[in-house]
Amino acid sequence: MKTKMKTSTFVTIMVIAVVVALYTLAPFFLVCINVFKNANGIVADPVSLAGTSFNQFLTNLQNVVNNSNFSFWYAFGTSALITIISLILLALFGGMAAWVICRNKTVWSNVIYMVFIASMIIPFQVVMLPLISTFRDVGNFVGLSMLQSIPGIVFAYCGFGGAMTVFILTGMVKTVPYDLEEAASIDGCSYEGIYFRIIFPLLRPSVVTVTILNGMWIWNDYLLPSLMLGQNGKVKTLPVAVQAFVGSYVKQWDLILTAALLAMIPMIIIFLIAQRQIMSGMVEGAVK
Amino acid sequence: MDSVNPAKKALSLLFLIAGVALLGWSLAMDCMGGGALYQYRGAVLIFGVIAFFAGLYLFPTLTHHRDIVNVIFLFPLLFTFGVTVIIPLLLGIFYSMTDWTGIRYTQFVGLANYAQMFHEVSFLWSLLITVLFVVFNMVLVNLVGFALALLCTSRLKGVGFFRAAYFLPNLIGGIVLGYVWQFVFNNVLVKVTGASLLTKTPSAFAAIIVVYIWQYAGYIMLIYVNGLVTVPGDVLEAAAIDGANAFTTLLRIKIPMIASTITICTFLTLTSAFKQFDVNMALTNGTGSVMDFMGQYLSNGTQMLALNIYNTAISKNSYALGQAKAVLFFIILACVSLVQVRISNSKEVEL
Numbered sequence: 239m240k241t242k243m244k245t246s247t248f249v250t251i252m253v254i255a256v257v258v259a260l261y262t263l264a265p266f267f268l269v270c271i272n273v274f275k276n277a278n279g280i281v282a283d284p285v286s287l288a289g290t291s292f293n294q295f296l297t298n299l300q301n302v303v304n305n306s307n308f309s310f311w312y313a314f315g316t317s318a319l320i321t322i323i324s325l326i327l328l329a330l331f332g333g334m335a336a337w338v339i340c341r342n343k344t345v346w347s348n349v350i351y352m353v354f355i356a357s358m359i360i361p362f363q364v365v366m367l368p369l370i371s372t373f374r375d376v377g378n379f380v381g382l383s384m385l386q387s388i389p390g391i392v393f394a395y396c397g398f399g400g401a402m403t404v405f406i407l408t409g410m411v412k413t414v415p416y417d418l419e420e421a422a423s424i425d426g427c428s429y430e431g432i433y434f435r436i437i438f439p440l441l442r443p444s445v446v447t448v449t450i451l452n453g454m455w456i457w458n459d460y461l462l463p464s465l466m467l468g469q470n471g472k473v474k475t476l477p478v479a480v481q482a483f484v485g486s487y488v489k490q491w492d493l494i495l496t497a498a499l500l501a502m503i504p505m506i507i508i509f510l511i512a513q514r515q516i517m518s519g520m521v522e523g524a525v526k
Numbered sequence: 527m528d529s530v531n532p533a534k535k536a537l538s539l540l541f542l543i544a545g546v547a548l549l550g551w552s553l554a555m556d557c558m559g560g561g562a563l564y565q566y567r568g569a570v571l572i573f574g575v576i577a578f579f580a581g582l583y584l585f586p587t588l589t590h591h592r593d594i595v596n597v598i599f600l601f602p603l604l605f606t607f608g609v610t611v612i613i614p615l616l617l618g619i620f621y622s623m624t625d626w627t628g629i630r631y632t633q634f635v636g637l638a639n640y641a642q643m644f645h646e647v648s649f650l651w652s653l654l655i656t657v658l659f660v661v662f663n664m665v666l667v668n669l670v671g672f673a674l675a676l677l678c679t680s681r682l683k684g685v686g687f688f689r690a691a692y693f694l695p696n697l698i699g700g701i702v703l704g705y706v707w708q709f710v711f712n713n714v715l716v717k718v719t720g721a722s723l724l725t726k727t728p729s730a731f732a733a734i735i736v737v738y739i740w741q742y743a744g745y746i747m748l749i750y751v752n753g754l755v756t757v758p759g760d761v762l763e764a765a766a767i768d769g770a771n772a773f774t775t776l777l778r779i780k781i782p783m784i785a786s787t788i789t790i791c792t793f794l795t796l797t798s799a800f801k802q803f804d805v806n807m808a809l810t811n812g813t814g815s816v817m818d819f820m821g822q823y824l825s826n827g828t829q830m831l832a833l834n835i836y837n838t839a840i841s842k843n844s845y846a847l848g849q850a851k852a853v854l855f856f857i858i859l860a861c862v863s864l865v866q867v868r869i870s871n872s873k874e875v876e877l
Contacts, residue, residue: 248681251677251680251682252682252683254677255677255682255688258674258677258688258692259687259688259691259692261740262691262692262694262695262740262744263691263694264710265695265703265706265707265710265740266694268706268709268710268714269706269709272709280713281713284709284713284714285714285717327602331602331603331606332603334599334600334602334603335599335600335602335603335604337599338596338599338600339600342596350600350604353612354607357607357611357612359797359859359860359863360611360615360856361800361801361832361852361855361856361859362801363801363803363832363835363836363852363855363856364615364618364849364852364853364855364856365610365611365614365615365618366614366852367614367618367621367628367839367845367848367849367852368613368614368615368617368618368621368849369610369614370628371617371628371629372609372613372614372617374629376609379556380552380556380567380568380571381552381555381556381564381565381566381567381568381571382568382571382572393606393609393610394606394610396602396603396606396607396610397606397607397608397609397610397611398610398611400603400606400607401607401611403603404603429591429592429595430595430599433599454697457699458698458699458700459699460699460700460701460803460804460807461803461804461836465840477699477701477702480701480702480705481701481808484705484808491709491713494705494709495706495709498702498705498706501698501699501702502698502702505697505698506694506697509690509694509697513690516697517689517690517693517748520696520745520748521748521749521751521752524745524749524790524794525749525752525787525790
């Protein structure tokens with residue numbers, strides 16, 4: 239396979255690659271130039287750089303960030319809080335469950351594992367309506383607000399993310415030699431200590447994968463928070479805020495595009511920092 | 527080893543009793559109401575659960591310690607999973623056979639909701655275009671993704687950049703993407719196309735497909751790249767020595783060797799295209815007129831199944847009907863996935 243590529247072939251491939259890249263990046267580019275224009279400038283000429291000014295960008299930013307329908311910092315903080323807490327709990331509880339399921343070969347552990355695997359096929363739509371009513375009823379009964387609250391939504395994400403997390407982490411636990419656990423046990427490590435001191439640190443690569451997969455999903459999820467928190471509820475995540483904002487400013491593209499930019503930026507920054515991990519994590523999650 | 531320590535036993539029992547007492551107290555408040563601390567019953571419940579598990583954990587036993595830890599380790603995830611997935615799933619199947627309003631139901635109606643939805647022409651239309659959408663996307667996303675993967679594994683300058691650029695759209699949530707593309711179709715491409723593509727049903731449907739490919743092909747590409755790099759170099763070398771050209775190598779060596787990757791990608795595109803909701807909602811919100819479908823005029827030309835379910839329940843407030851549609855959605859998805867896995871498995875064995 240070490241044959242030299244013909245120059246013409248190379249040029250063709252390069253051209254195709256660049257054209258496709260231009261196509262995939264074009265919408266981002268359009269967003270980036272149009273946030274520097276006012277509403278009239280966008281409608282008049284959305285493609286060129288004419289009419290862009292930095293001051294206009296600051297004005298747009300101010301109009302959006304301080305807008306009570308969007309409340310960017312609040313929505314951003316809520317989204318970040320929900321995502322981070324859910325990810326920590328999923329990694330912790332998922333690892334614990336995966337270890338118990340993997341190391342105890344009983345009928346029960348098999349049944350639990352099978353139910354987890356089978357549940358991955360369940361689409362959100364089939365559980366979403368009863369979920370809301372169940373959460374409302376349970377919340378009313380025990381006196382904890384499950385809807386319109388951050389703990390409630392974290393609880394839901396732990397439930398929905400659990401299956402995939404256990405599936406991937408079980409695969410990892412299987413690769414840890416049992417001898418390690420026996421050695422630790424002989425050295426006087428308690429049963430639960432084996433998990434926290436030996437197994438959990440060794441699960442790190444898979445925990446990273448799981449965190450990336452769950453993180454992308456939880457951060458971008460719209461349907462679950464919009465149903466649980468309500469369209470214009472007190473608590474709102476970033477996607478819900480964008481939807482509410484766009485709904486109240488139809489066709490005001492200067493505001494909408496600035497809001498879109500603000501919603502995209504955190505994810506893009508994280509991607510630029512952890513590009514390799516994110517791409518390999520997404521692949522690993524799919525291949526397993 | 528550690529003998530049963532009476533102090534530890536006493537502590538454990540104290541926690542257990544306190545836990546049960548707190549739980550009982552909170553449940554009593556739930557059922558009877560009243561009391562000055564009624565509003566704090568949730569906190570009492572949580573402390574009760576924690577105390578109970580602490581007692582369980584401290585319980586001095588040599589034979590059952592492992593079992594106790596197993597239960598404690600499994601409990602959090604199983605509990606959340608049960609409350610958010612299993613119970614709503616079972617309730618949902620039940621509710622789909624009642625006149626449920628989202629809050630309560632008064633009577634069991636059997637399969638009436640299921641019969642009703644098959645008489646609803648707009649629902650049949652949603653079903654039809656969802657199937658079309660899935661078929662188009664399964665083919666197109668895989669073709670585009672595979673082509674991009676070949677591009678990214680050929681000797682290209684700056685592969686890292688191109689890979690990241692192709693993958694980038696997949697990072698952004700469907701709602702935001704939908705609005706950005708709505709802008710592109712309505713304000714930018716409109717200068718080329720005359721009228722916005724989103725106004726006519728067929729072109730709007732095509733637009734959703736284009737956006738979906740744009741969003742998803744980069745991800746599928748990454749998985750194909752992952753598969754293609756596992757094709758051993760010496761096999762490719764042998765093929766080259768035997769005089770195989772690039773096309774033959776692709777057809778006879780690369781594709782058969784990554785059959786399992788193709789299975790994964792087909793499965794992923796199938797299920798995710800089927801569940802498509804965010805882009806559909808943000809881009810067209812399901813609008814689009816259909817002049818004559820089974821003798822009726824429809825205004826939900828681009829409304830796919832997931833969005834149809836959502837609108838039936840949330841906008842039109844017919845929870846039971848929406849739930850029945852959702853159950854059908856689940857059954858279709860489950861059947862298709864099973865058949866698809868079967869077919870792919872049998873093909874892989876042959877190779």
